[in-house]
Amino acid sequence: MKRGPIHAPWIPWLGVLTLWTVGFSLACRLAPGRPGGDLAAQGVALRLLGSGRQAVGAALFERADLYFHKGVPHKVREAFTNTWLQQLEAEISPRLHLHAAGGEVAEILPWLRFVVAADPHYVDAFLVAAHFLATDLRRLDLAEQVLLEAQRHNPKDYRVLLEKARLFLRTRRFEQAANALDAALRCWPSAQDPADRQTLLDKAEILTYRAVVHEMGGERAAAAGCFRQVLALFPERTHLQRRLERLEHGEGPAGEDVELLRSLFERPGPVHCERESDEHS
Amino acid sequence: MKRVGTLAGMVWLEMLRRKDLYVLLVLLSGALGLLGSVDLFGFGGVTGHVKDVGLLAVWVLGWVLALGTAVRQLPEEEQRGTIFAMLAKPVSRWELVLGKWLGTWLVVSCGLVLFYAVLWAVVVLRGGGCQAVAMLQAVWLHSMAVAVLSAIGLACATRLNPDAALALAYVLTGTAFLIVPQVPRLLMRAGPAAGTALMVLYFACPHLELFDLRQRLIHGWGPARWRTVAEVTLYGAIFAALFVLLAWLGYRRKRFVRGRLS
Numbered sequence: 046m047k048r049g050p051i052h053a054p055w056i057p058w059l060g061v062l063t064l065w066t067v068g069f070s071l072a073c074r075l076a077p078g079r080p081g082g083d084l085a086a087q088g089v090a091l092r093l094l095g096s097g098r099q100a101v102g103a104a105l106f107e108r109a110d111l112y113f114h115k116g117v118p119h120k121v122r123e124a125f126t127n128t129w130l131q132q133l134e135a136e137i138s139p140r141l142h143l144h145a146a147g148g149e150v151a152e153i154l155p156w157l158r159f160v161v162a163a164d165p166h167y168v169d170a171f172l173v174a175a176h177f178l179a180t181d182l183r184r185l186d187l188a189e190q191v192l193l194e195a196q197r198h199n200p201k202d203y204r205v206l207l208e209k210a211r212l213f214l215r216t217r218r219f220e221q222a223a224n225a226l227d228a229a230l231r232c233w234p235s236a237q238d239p240a241d242r243q244t245l246l247d248k249a250e251i252l253t254y255r256a257v258v259h260e261m262g263g264e265r266a267a268a269a270g271c272f273r274q275v276l277a278l279f280p281e282r283t284h285l286q287r288r289l290e291r292l293e294h295g296e297g298p299a300g301e302d303v304e305l306l307r308s309l310f311e312r313p314g315p316v317h318c319e320r321e322s323d324e325h326s
Numbered sequence: 327m328k329r330v331g332t333l334a335g336m337v338w339l340e341m342l343r344r345k346d347l348y349v350l351l352v353l354l355s356g357a358l359g360l361l362g363s364v365d366l367f368g369f370g371g372v373t374g375h376v377k378d379v380g381l382l383a384v385w386v387l388g389w390v391l392a393l394g395t396a397v398r399q400l401p402e403e404e405q406r407g408t409i410f411a412m413l414a415k416p417v418s419r420w421e422l423v424l425g426k427w428l429g430t431w432l433v434v435s436c437g438l439v440l441f442y443a444v445l446w447a448v449v450v451l452r453g454g455g456c457q458a459v460a461m462l463q464a465v466w467l468h469s470m471a472v473a474v475l476s477a478i479g480l481a482c483a484t485r486l487n488p489d490a491a492l493a494l495a496y497v498l499t500g501t502a503f504l505i506v507p508q509v510p511r512l513l514m515r516a517g518p519a520a521g522t523a524l525m526v527l528y529f530a531c532p533h534l535e536l537f538d539l540r541q542r543l544i545h546g547w548g549p550a551r552w553r554t555v556a557e558v559t560l561y562g563a564i565f566a567a568l569f570v571l572l573a574w575l576g577y578r579r580k581r582f583v584r585g586r587l588s
Contacts, residue, residue, distance in 0.1 A: 112374065116545035124513030124521075130533055131510070133561075136554040137467075138541045149546075152374035154366045159375075174367055187368050 071096070094163070102164030109156035109173070115143045150181045161194075171195035172208050179212055188212055203232040207251055219258050226255040249275045253285075265292050329417050333425025334432060337399065341433045346394065347440070350387050354441055357383060358448040373454025374544055380445040381540045385468070387441060389503075392434045392472045393495045396479025399426040400577065401488045409582060423480065423574045430476040431566075435469040442468075459549040464539035467555065470562035471537035475499055477569030478532075484576035499534070501527070507535045532565040 094101065111118060117140055125131075145153065154177070160170035171191055179188035189212060195205045206229035213222035229251045237244040256271035269292045272285050341347060358380050366372055400423075403409040412422060442465050446456060478498055482491040505512075509528040513521055536558050541547060 112545070115547070116541040121511050122514055123510035125510055130528075130536070133536055133554065133557060134507075134533070137536055137539060137550055137558065139547050151369060151372045152545075154369055155364065155372055155375035158364065158366050178367065178369070182369065184369065191367050 098163045099167075102160045102167040102170070105156055105160040105163060106167065106170055109153050109160065109170070112153045112156060113145050113150070115145055115149075117141065117143070147181055150177045153177060161198075165198035168195060168199055168202050168204050171199075172204060175208055175212065179215060185212065185216055201232050202235045203229040203251070204235070204237075204247065206232060207247060210251070210254055214254060214258075219261060223255065223258045223262075226251055226258065230255070245278055249278050252278075260292070265295065268292055329415070329421050330425040330428060333417070333422060334429035337395070337426060337429025338433050341395065341437075346391065347437050350391065350437070351440060351444060354380070354383055354387065355444050355448075358445060362448055362452050371453040373449045373452045376449055376452060376454070377445070377456070377544045378540075380448065381464075381543060384438065384441040384445060385538070385540075388434065388438050388468060388472055389475060389499065391437055392430065392475040393479045393492060393499065395434055396427070396430045396476040397483045397492045397495055398488050399430060399480065400483050401491070404582060407584065410584070419578050420574050423484075423570060423577055427476055427480050427566075427570050427573070430480065431469075431473045434472045434476065438468055438472065439465060456543055457546070457548055460539065460542050460547075463549050463555050464543055467537040467539055467558055467562075470559055470566075471534055473566040474532050474534070474537075474562055474569065477566045477573065481569045481573040481576060484573050484580065498531075502531045502534045506531045506533055533561075537562060 116138075154174060157170045157174040160167050161174075164170075171194065175188040175191040175195070178184045178191060189209075192205060192209045192212065195202075196209070199205055206225050210222045210225035210229060213219070213225060230248075233239075233248050233251065234244050237247075239245075252271045252275045256268040256275070259265075259268035259271060269289055272289045272292070276282060276285055276289070358376060361379055362373075362376050364375075400409075403412065413419070417425075442461070446461065449456060475495075479491070479495045482495045482498070486494065506527060509524045513524055516524055539550065542550060
C-alpha cells in the first residue's frame with residue numbers, strides 16, 4: 046500500500062505549542078527584570094538577541110575568567126586520570142593553576158568589552174575591567190572612563206559607585222571619594238539581596254572607607270558612627286572596637302591603624318579567584 | 327611511488343582551479359581585520375582575542391577544507407568516468423587511494439600554512455607576536471590532524487555517495503573533536519551500558535585535541551617538548567595509516583559499471 050505524506054492539522058499547532066513552551070521557559074530563565082528591559086538595548090542586533098544577551102554576556106565573562114587563568118579551564122571530577130592519553134594532553138595543554146599578572150591581564154579586556162557590548166547591565170565586567178586598568182595596567186584614566194560608562198548604563202548600582210570610590214582613594218581624591226561613598230550608601234543594596242554576605246561585606250567596606258575619609262577630615266564623631274554601623278553588621282571585627290574606643294577618646298590612629306589605612310588604599314578590589322581551593326603554582 | 331606522486335599532483339591542480347581556498351582566505355582576512363578594529367576601553371596592543379578567534383577559525387576552516395576535499399576525490403573520478411582510464415594505466419587501487427590521500431593532506435596543509443600566515447600578519451600588524459617555535463609546532467601538529475581527517479574522509483567516500491560520506495565524516499570527526507575529550511567527565515554520570523560505550527569511544531576514536539596547540543599560542547605557554555610533539559606525530563601517523571588502510575580495504579573490491587556510478 047502506498048503511503049502519502051502526513052497532513053495532520055495538529056502538527057503546526059504542536060510546533061507552535063512547543064515553541065511557546067521553549068520561549069516561555071527561556072523568558073523565565075533569562076529575564077529577571079533588568080532596568081529598561083530589552084528595549085533599552087542599543088542596536089538592532091542586540092534588540093534581536095533580546096534577553097539571550099544576558100546568557101551571551103555570562104558566557105563571554107567565563108571566557109574572560111579563562112584568560113585570567115591563562116587558558117586553563119576549571120577542574121572537574123573525572124572518572125579516570127593519568128592515562129597515557131591524558132598525560133599527553135596535559136603536555137600539549139598545560140593544566141597548572143596560574144594567574145595572569147602585570148601586562149598579561151590586558152588580554153582579558155577584549156572579552157570584558159564583548160561582555161558589556163552584549164549586556165551593558167553586567168556590572169561585574171565593568172568592575173573587573175576598571176580594576177585591572179587601575180592596578181596591573183596602571184591606567185587610572187581609562188579605569189575612570191570605564192566606570193563612567195558603567196554608571197551611564199547602571200546609574201543606581203552601588204557597586205559601580207564603590208569601585209569609583211576605590212579609584213578616588215587610590216588617587217588621593219578624598220572629596221570625590223566621599224561623594225561616591227555617600228551615593229553608594231544611598232543606593233545600597235541596589236538590585237542585590239540585602240541579606241547576601243557579599244552585599245553586606247560591600248556595605249561594610251563602604252562604611253569603613255567613609256569612616257576613614259571622615260577621620261582624615263577631622264570628623265571623628267561621624268567616623269565613629271560609621272565604624273559602629275560596621276560593627277553592627279560584623280560584631281566579630283574586634284579591631285574596629287579598639288579603633289572606635291580610641292576615636293571616642295580623641296586619640297589619633299595607632300600604628301596598626303596606619304597599617305589599616307594603607308591596606309585600605311591598596312586593597313585589590315572586587316577581583317578574586319573562585320578557584321582558591323585549587324593548587325596554585 | 328611516482329604514480330602516487332602524480333595522483334597527488336592532480337589533487338593540487340584541481341584545488342588550484344577551484345575557488346574554495348581563495349574564498350576561505352578572503353573570509354578569514356576580513357573577519358580578522360574586523361576583529362582587530364574593536365575598541366578595547368581605549369587600550370591598544372592586545373592581540374590574544376585575535377589569536378583566539380583566528381585560530382578557532384583556522385581549525386574550523388581546516389576541518390571543512392580537509393573533509394570537503396577528501397570526500398569528493400574518489401566519487402568525482404567515478405562520476406566523470408575517469409576512474410576507468412586511471413585504473414587501466416596501470417594504477418593499482420592502493421596507489422590511487424594513497425595518491426588521493428597524500429594530495430589532499432599536502433594541499434590542505436599548504437592551505438593551513440596560508441591561513442596561519444594571514445593570522446600571524448594580522449597579529450603582527452596589531453602590535454602582537456607569536457613564539458616562532460610554538461607556531462611551527464602548532465602548524466605541524468595541525469597538519470598531522472589534517473592527515474587523520476583526510477584519511478577519515480577518504481575512507482567514508484569509498485562506499486558512500488559524496489553527500490552521505492561527508493555527513494558521516496562530519497559526525498565521526500565532530501564526535502572526536504567534541505565528545506571524546508569529555509569522556510572522563512561524562513563517565514562520572516553514565517550508567518554501566520553508556521559507560522562501556524563511552525570507553526569504547528574513548529579508546530577507538532582519534533583524540534584530535536592532542537594536535538591542538540592553541541592554548542600555548544594564545545596564552546604564551548611557549549613550545550611543547552619535542553618528545554611530546556614526536557609522540558603526537560607518531561599517534562597521528564598511526565591513525566592516518568589505519569584509515570588509509572580502511573579506505574583501501576573498502577575500495578579494493580569495489581565494482582564500477584559504466585552508466586551506474588555513484
